[in-house]
Amino acid sequence: MTATRPRQLHLNINALHSGFVPSAWRLPESAPDAFIDVHHYVRLARIAEAGKLDAIFLADNAAIVDQIDFRPITALEPTVLLTAVAAATTHLGVIGTASTSYNEPYNIARRFASLDLVSGGRAGWNVVTTADLPSARNFGLEAVPDHAQRYRRADEFTQLVKDLWDSWEDDAFIGDKATGRFVDLAKVHPVRHRGEFFSVQGPLNLPRSPQGRPVLVQAGASADGRELAARHAEAVFSASQSFEESLDYARGLKQRAEALGRGPDAVKVLAGLTTIVGSTEAEARRRRDQLVDLIPWNYSLTRLAGTLGVPVDRLKLDERLPEDLALPGGGNGNHTFFHATLAHARRGQFTVRQLIRELAGGGGHRVIVGTPEQIADDIEHWFKAGAADGFNLMPDQLPGGLQDFVDGVVPILQRRGIFRTAYEGRTLREHLGLARPAGREATRRAA
Amino acid sequence: MTATRPRQLHLNINALHSGFVPSAWRLPESAPDAFIDVHHYVRLARIAEAGKLDAIFLADNAAIVDQIDFRPITALEPTVLLTAVAAATTHLGVIGTASTSYNEPYNIARRFASLDLVSGGRAGWNVVTTADLPSARNFGLEAVPDHAQRYRRADEFTQLVKDLWDSWEDDAFIGDKATGRFVDLAKVHPVRHRGEFFSVQGPLNLPRSPQGRPVLVQAGASADGRELAARHAEAVFSASQSFEESLDYARGLKQRAEALGRGPDAVKVLAGLTTIVGSTEAEARRRRDQLVDLIPWNYSLTRLAGTLGVPVDRLKLDERLPEDLALPGGGNGNHTFFHATLAHARRGQFTVRQLIRELAGGGGHRVIVGTPEQIADDIEHWFKAGAADGFNLMPDQLPGGLQDFVDGVVPILQRRGIFRTAYEGRTLREHLGLARPAGREATRRAA
Numbered sequence: 001m002t003a004t005r006p007r008q009l010h011l012n013i014n015a016l017h018s019g020f021v022p023s024a025w026r027l028p029e030s031a032p033d034a035f036i037d038v039h040h041y042v043r044l045a046r047i048a049e050a051g052k053l054d055a056i057f058l059a060d061n062a063a064i065v066d067q068i069d070f071r072p073i074t075a076l077e078p079t080v081l082l083t084a085v086a087a088a089t090t091h092l093g094v095i096g097t098a099s100t101s102y103n104e105p106y107n108i109a110r111r112f113a114s115l116d117l118v119s120g121g122r123a124g125w126n127v128v129t130t131a132d133l134p135s136a137r138n139f140g141l142e143a144v145p146d147h148a149q150r151y152r153r154a155d156e157f158t159q160l161v162k163d164l165w166d167s168w169e170d171d172a173f174i175g176d177k178a179t180g181r182f183v184d185l186a187k188v189h190p191v192r193h194r195g196e197f198f199s200v201q202g203p204l205n206l207p208r209s210p211q212g213r214p215v216l217v218q219a220g221a222s223a224d225g226r227e228l229a230a231r232h233a234e235a236v237f238s239a240s241q242s243f244e245e246s247l248d249y250a251r252g253l254k255q256r257a258e259a260l261g262r263g264p265d266a267v268k269v270l271a272g273l274t275t276i277v278g279s280t281e282a283e284a285r286r287r288r289d290q291l292v293d294l295i296p297w298n299y300s301l302t303r304l305a306g307t308l309g310v311p312v313d314r315l316k317l318d319e320r321l322p323e324d325l326a327l328p329g330g331g332n333g334n335h336t337f338f339h340a341t342l343a344h345a346r347r348g349q350f351t352v353r354q355l356i357r358e359l360a361g362g363g364g365h366r367v368i369v370g371t372p373e374q375i376a377d378d379i380e381h382w383f384k385a386g387a388a389d390g391f392n393l394m395p396d397q398l399p400g401g402l403q404d405f406v407d408g409v410v411p412i413l414q415r416r417g418i419f420r421t422a423y424e425g426r427t428l429r430e431h432l433g434l435a436r437p438a439g440r441e442a443t444r445r446a447a
Numbered sequence: 448m449t450a451t452r453p454r455q456l457h458l459n460i461n462a463l464h465s466g467f468v469p470s471a472w473r474l475p476e477s478a479p480d481a482f483i484d485v486h487h488y489v490r491l492a493r494i495a496e497a498g499k500l501d502a503i504f505l506a507d508n509a510a511i512v513d514q515i516d517f518r519p520i521t522a523l524e525p526t527v528l529l530t531a532v533a534a535a536t537t538h539l540g541v542i543g544t545a546s547t548s549y550n551e552p553y554n555i556a557r558r559f560a561s562l563d564l565v566s567g568g569r570a571g572w573n574v575v576t577t578a579d580l581p582s583a584r585n586f587g588l589e590a591v592p593d594h595a596q597r598y599r600r601a602d603e604f605t606q607l608v609k610d611l612w613d614s615w616e617d618d619a620f621i622g623d624k625a626t627g628r629f630v631d632l633a634k635v636h637p638v639r640h641r642g643e644f645f646s647v648q649g650p651l652n653l654p655r656s657p658q659g660r661p662v663l664v665q666a667g668a669s670a671d672g673r674e675l676a677a678r679h680a681e682a683v684f685s686a687s688q689s690f691e692e693s694l695d696y697a698r699g700l701k702q703r704a705e706a707l708g709r710g711p712d713a714v715k716v717l718a719g720l721t722t723i724v725g726s727t728e729a730e731a732r733r734r735r736d737q738l739v740d741l742i743p744w745n746y747s748l749t750r751l752a753g754t755l756g757v758p759v760d761r762l763k764l765d766e767r768l769p770e771d772l773a774l775p776g777g778g779n780g781n782h783t784f785f786h787a788t789l790a791h792a793r794r795g796q797f798t799v800r801q802l803i804r805e806l807a808g809g810g811g812h813r814v815i816v817g818t819p820e821q822i823a824d825d826i827e828h829w830f831k832a833g834a835a836d837g838f839n840l841m842p843d844q845l846p847g848g849l850q851d852f853v854d855g856v857v858p859i860l861q862r863r864g865i866f867r868t869a870y871e872g873r874t875l876r877e878h879l880g881l882a883r884p885a886g887r888e889a890t891r892r893a894a
Contacts, residue, residue: 025629180743
């Protein structure tokens with residue numbers, strides 16, 4: 001971000017299969033097999049690129065963690081899917097999720113560096129630690145590793161991946177036909193890492209990628225999660241139901257990052273935002289209600305009970321939430337959605353039925369139901385006040401909800417001068433206003 | 448393969464960056480950065496598809512295992528690269544290598560199933576156990592696991608991946624908007640695996656892929672390697688320098704597969720073949736010599752010493768190989784190239800210098816230097832006699848060497864009626880004449 005240009009908003013599309021609302025696949029315009037159809041994701045990416053969005057974002061799980069008898073899940077592996085998306089686009093960033101608990105750092109470093117090379121500098125890695133039991137049981141464990149251990153592993157893993165990305169200096173590759181010198185070995189460095197969780201010799205077996213390092217993305221509301229984000233993340237996918245919470249979160253995170261010696265713009269806060277668009281607010285509400293009415297209540301109750309860590313029979317549709325809720329998994333569950341959901345329910349004094357409707361049957365992210373103008377107002381308010389640098393958009397249904405956003409909301413944001421009308425750069429770092437990191441050796445020499 | 452159609456030859460392109468010969472990148476027509484350029488691989492794939500080849504094959508390493516100061520290496524991660532290739536083609540199979548020693552079965556099952564879904568049923572997985580020390584040191588080990596252990600792990604890994612691919616029955620996905628039933632849970636089965644190396648609960652988090660299972664490819668000349676191939680492989684990438692060795696290998700492997708209850712056509716033997724094409728044999732030889740003369744002798748000596756497991760100073764350019772050679776790594780090295788190289792040297796009574804020239808500076812695969820007609824004759828002879836069902840082509844230089852093969856050799860094979868003139872199917876299984884495997888539950892019910 002240069003001093004002469006006003007601060008610019010960032011928008012990602014979180015390409016959740018048929019859309020954020022669990023029943024989205026049941027709408028007449030939806031394709032039920034979208035979750036396994038590469039063409040669906042390519043179509044989303046093309047709409048997002050036409051709307052000048054920063055990136056497409058893919059969540060991921062390494063297990064079935066929702067009730068697939070009722071709804072689609074994240075299925076296709078993100079780096080594979082994003083490569084197909086990158087082949088069909090020219091500017092859009094491609095951000096994929098991968099777990100530090102169930103992968104090896106060398107493999108992840110390679111795969112995202114490969115994606116960065118193949119996409120011409122558009123890759124990002126969303127670092128997650130994976131808190132669910134079904135995933136643990138797909139990787140040799142009988143229980144989820146405890147929260148502190150997962151985050152210690154994530155920190156070591158992420159630092160190691162950064163070091164592997166830096167293991168070739170920018171000019172290590174020569175390729176001089178006349179002399180036959182292919183690579184300057186003096187500029188390729190082993191990482192020689194020996195840590196609590198990993199021993200990795202390095203170097204990586206490919207040159208430094210176009211962005212130097214793919215963009216590091218993270219989410220996480222716990223203390224450990226915030227610390228990991230402050231240390232490594234360049235963009236954070238946050239989940240706050242209220243403006244005040246988000247403002248606190250963004251300020252706290254940026255202060256912590258600065259305290260760790262990072263610049264004031266080193267980390268962007270992108271708040272999760274579900275949009276349900278109508279030409280009038282009433283029409284948008286009707287759409288929301290239509291979608292919620294297509295979700296079986298048993299599904300919604302089971303899901304909410306899972307988020308809140310209570311047996312499903314403790315939730316009564318026409319009563320408020322129980323008073324004695326505690327983070328599921330003995331403190332080892334998903335902090336983000338537990339806190340966001342609970343705060344929202346308490347604030348609104350909602351019954352369970354009202355809460356499920358307010359959340360659009362969803363998992364804790366904020367939902368705006370309204371006209372393009374109302375949505376743009378809300379976005380502008382959050383953005384200008386510093387409650388967010390941008391948003392990770394989760395339209396109710398896809399691709400329709402994204403098309404509505406791009407056609408309806410984006411032009412308003414552009415007219416207000418807070419969102420680009422054309423891409424100015426080619427890489428995801430350029431879109432996000434993030435500097436290309438100097439390599440480890442360059443930093444060492446400069447010191 | 449139906450009874451009424453003559454047996455058909457299979458051809459893959461092994462897309463080794465700038466080509467098989469280590470100096471290929473130095474030719475005037477070569478792009479030195481081909482090894483990290485997705486467009487290079489897309490171009491190769493399009494030439495291969497125009498030539499009606501079965502598949503593009505990508506080798507892989509999880510470390511720098513060659514002398515990158517002199518030559519390119521396999522760099523971009525295969526599933527990422529093959530997704531880009533699949534997006535640019537419609538029929539060509541896409542086979543990628545991944546190691547069973549340095550991955551988790553759940554991740555590999557997902558990634559190749561995703562590739563199969565994204566490519567519309569064109570994916571294959573080349574199973575390797577990875578014998579080199581630099582890879583071990585990138586994954587927390589100080590030594591390569593011993594040969595028998597690597598192959599026990601590979602067997603358990605491969606069976607588990609097959610079971611995960613089968614964990615959804617073919618018709619488990621419903622997606623019925625009217626009833627809201629998305630998946631029939633009665634047709635999605637955990638694998639509940641508890642073995643020596645892995646505990647995996649399953650099921651996989653995506654439906655069965657178009658081919659049922661991606662095609663399983665393997666290479667390996669050791670007794671353990673052959674046993675693994677007989678049990679699981681549907682195509683084997685072999686390395687034999689002589690017709691007799693290849694005939695023995697193919698017959699032995701097929702007999703062993705049949706003894707394990709598999710059909711006579713259940714496994715195809717694809718022999719590695721480097722081609723150096725000229726309009727006359729003399730021209731082809733000049734091209735070979737030009738390429739070999741561009742390889743530094745120190746590089747070739749070091750590489751050959753590594754393959755043969757001797758200190759480099761024991762190899763004298765103008766003497767024959769030492770008599771007392773033993774498999775490197777205390778029996779834990781690469782059996783395939785050790786045996787192929789040694790047999791070739793002994794048979795030809797070559798000096799080290801002659802041997803390096805005969806191998807085109809290469810790593811043990813057979814090299815034919817000649818006219819398109821000579822190459823076609825050789826291929827037809829091997830194919831008709833059963834020494835191979837096809838070939839994994841490794842042209843000297845890329846893309847030129849592949850273009851020469853497709854323009855010069857393929858039409859001859861087509862005229863002789865042993866190679867397709869058009870694709871008859873869409874999937875890699877159809878190209879290879881392999882049946883789509885029934886799922887585990889279907890097999891259980893039929894039993």
